[in-house]
Amino acid sequence: MTVNTSRRGFLQGAAAAGAMLVVGIRPDGALAASANPSMLTPFVQIGTDGSVTAIIKHFEMGQGPATGLSTLIAEEMGLSMDQIGYDFAPSNPQVYNNTLFGPMQGTGGSTAMANSYLQYRQAGAAAREMLLHAAAQAWGVEASTLSLQDGMIFGSGKSAPLGEFVEAAAVLDAPAEPRLKDPSEFRLIGNPDVRRLDSAAKGNGTAMFAMDIQRPNQMIAMIARPEQQRATAVSVDASGAEAIKGFISADILPNKAGVAVFAENTWAAMQARDAISVEWDTRNAETRSSDQIEAEIRAALEADPTYNVNEADVVAVQTAIDGAETVVEETFYFPLLAHAPMEPLNCTIEETEDGGILMHDGCQIPTLPHGAIAEIFDLPFDKVQIKTVLAGGSFGRRATPQADYQVEAALAFSLTDRSRPVHLVWSREDDLRSGYYRPAFGHKVRVGLDGSGNIVGWEHRIAGQSIMKGTPFEAFAVKNGIDHSSVEGTVDSPYQIPMAAFGLTDTEKATSTLWWRAVGHTHTAYVMEVMMDMAAKAAGIDPVDFRLAYLSGDGLEQQRKAGVLKLVAEKANWGNAPAGRSQGIAVHKSFNSYVAEVVEISGTAADGIKIEKVTCAVDCGVAVNPDVIKAQMEGGIGYGIGHNMRDKITLTEGVVDQFNFPDYEPLRITDIGEIEVHIVRSAEPPTGVGEPGTPPAAPALANAIAAASNLRIAALPMDDNGVSFV
Secondary structure, eight states: OOOOOOHHHHHHHHHHTOSEEEEEEOTTSOEEEESOGGGSEEEEEEETTSOEEEEEOSOOSSSOHHHHHHHHHHHHHTOOGGGEEEEEOOSOTTTSOOTTTSSOOOOOTTOHHHHHHHHHHHHHHHHHHHHHHHHHHHHTSOGGGOEEETTEEEETTEEEEGGGGHHHHTTSOOOSSOOOOOGGGOSSTTOTTOOOSSHHHHHHTOSOBGGGOOOTTOEEEEEEOOSBTTOEEEEEEOGGGTTSTTEEEEEEOTTSSOEEEEESSHHHHHHHHHHOEEEEEOTTSOOOOHHHHHHHHHHHHHSOOSEETTOOOHHHHHHHHHTSSEEEEEEEEEOBEEOOOSSOOEEEEEEOTTSOEEEEEOOSSTHHHHHHHHHHTTOOGGGEEEEEOBOSOOTTTTOOTTOHHHHHHHHHHHTSOSSSOEEEEOOHHHHHHSSOEEOOEEEEEEEEEOTTSOEEEEEEEEEEOOSSTTSTTHHHHEETTEEHHHHTTTTTOSOOOSSEEEEEEEOOOSSOBOOOTTTTHHHHHHHHHHHHHHHHHHHTOOHHHHHHHTSOSSOHHHHHHHHHHHHHHHHTTTTOOOTTEEEEEEEEEETTEEEEEEEEEEEETTTEEEEEEEEEEEEOSSOSOHHHHHHHHHHHHHHHHHHHHHOOBOEETTEEOOOSTTTSOOOOTTSBSOEEEEEOOOOSOOOOOSSTTSTTHHHHHHHHHHHHHOOOOOBSSGGGGTOOBO
16 A cells, blocks of 8 residues: 655655656546656556556555455456555545545545545546557557566567657557446446455554654644533633643644643653643533433424425324324434544544645545635645545544534644644544534324225324535525434435425524434434334334335336345244344435345343344445445444444533443444444446445344343434343
């Protein structure tokens, strides 16, 4: 793995390496190639020594884009995976933008492969064709008689390493529409034996994570934050820290959101932060407790919704349900949840020789801190650099609309004379007590069934804390007052449910809210799939058959969702669990991928539940890296089950009660016995895999518990309902 670098460093390194072929896009968006990287935005660079480097525009937090995007280039260039390296792209939203986000460079929403699949294949294909044409000119033959394989060009009785033709290829025009390989030609795309490019470096400790950054003469900054959100710092007394070896200083941040404590090392910074005394202004601080927040959400569910999400005739839907043979209803509640990545937040900021600012960060959306830093230091955009490195997880936490921790680092740095780099470090306690959270939500659902068990009406009310409102994303993410992330997975479900009405009410935010792995689907999938199970039981119909009845027809969405449902039922031997075991099923579409899961358990809620096996089927379009997809499904399943088994963030008079993993317990390796993943072969464009494994996991487990113990869990976490796990 090549070490990532800034754009300036990348260009300098490219120049030092001698002649090369760089393929990417021009500022006007056209595919282009050059011997000069500064003339375009590179996706792939090829040296005269034959080295090939993919320039990865998406952040790597473990979900696999560095491998996936490199695979696309290697496939089109006929390389093996050990013949390509990767480097992270510099921050440049004009050309490295995520086309699904608009004019912004960033990673999220499981969009990396969906956004970049064709871009990177085209770059690789263009490089292949240019090298073949250069070789054809040198050998006096037709390019069509030549081939590029494993770094060698063959044909007309000759062969040579591709590096020999880099200089000649670099002066050719890039083909506007290079021929992409037919799937029948693929050697790497879809190959389950292709392994991740970053595994070895992560295993031997040479991989560079944000926490590993050590700049010469750097100092550590930690922030003393108020216990209650929206409180501000009035004064600080640092006398108690003066005797601590390594303590440097403590100053209130310019925005008064906290106090920056500077020290020579992390331990000294922690000790000094504990020793200072801060006076806080709490007049505008949050003072509610969790029971009050829950009561507000439940009360909102009993009132008429503020927004009629699907513009349904609510009275007609209610009338249909009231006249039904059977009515199934339930009210659900979902608490605040923390992201809890293994690597706490951190970044490093320093001044460059030309008076600019360079930030080293595991940066999920570089455009946001880039702009914020430029504003804080009153610099033009091109005087700020974001150098992206690996991050040890994120689950959305490193992508706040406010660029919160990067702004903290920049403000802390602004308090210094800028002669020393500043490495900002959050502790685990900071992350759990002062961070951003999956918002609390409630759902109330009424489903009417006729005498044959058919749904005749579905009324669904949702109340909770909007993620997008009040952020820079509100303009495009909120339509007609409706934050789509609050309702996604319900109104847009592929289930063809007759007479359905979906309503939404926003409630006041108690904390800073943020997308959490799978965003709104984390609660909407649970409600949809538990309600489908409850309705199936009331109808006396098998849960799989019941779901399939609402996935009939010729619609592609219905076919794909039904496809994974049938596949997982087959692979899990649905309905034939071994003696002493029970099964639960759930299926959900999120991020344009379809995932179905069967959870098989032993035991009962009272005696202790053991998760024996989870079987998963996923349809994510073209499966570029099956090994990565399998790992992401496994990780998403564990994330969805682990947090919902026993985790919640609670407040007492605005103060978070949890502090570390002892009381916000992550999934343990013993919690799940076995996970089996089956990938649907598909020719559809590739879609997300980083998040879609999470939404069906908890409802499948909940439905298995209901099958074993006749206990329907409507308020999470599960262990608050008397469920124990062994």
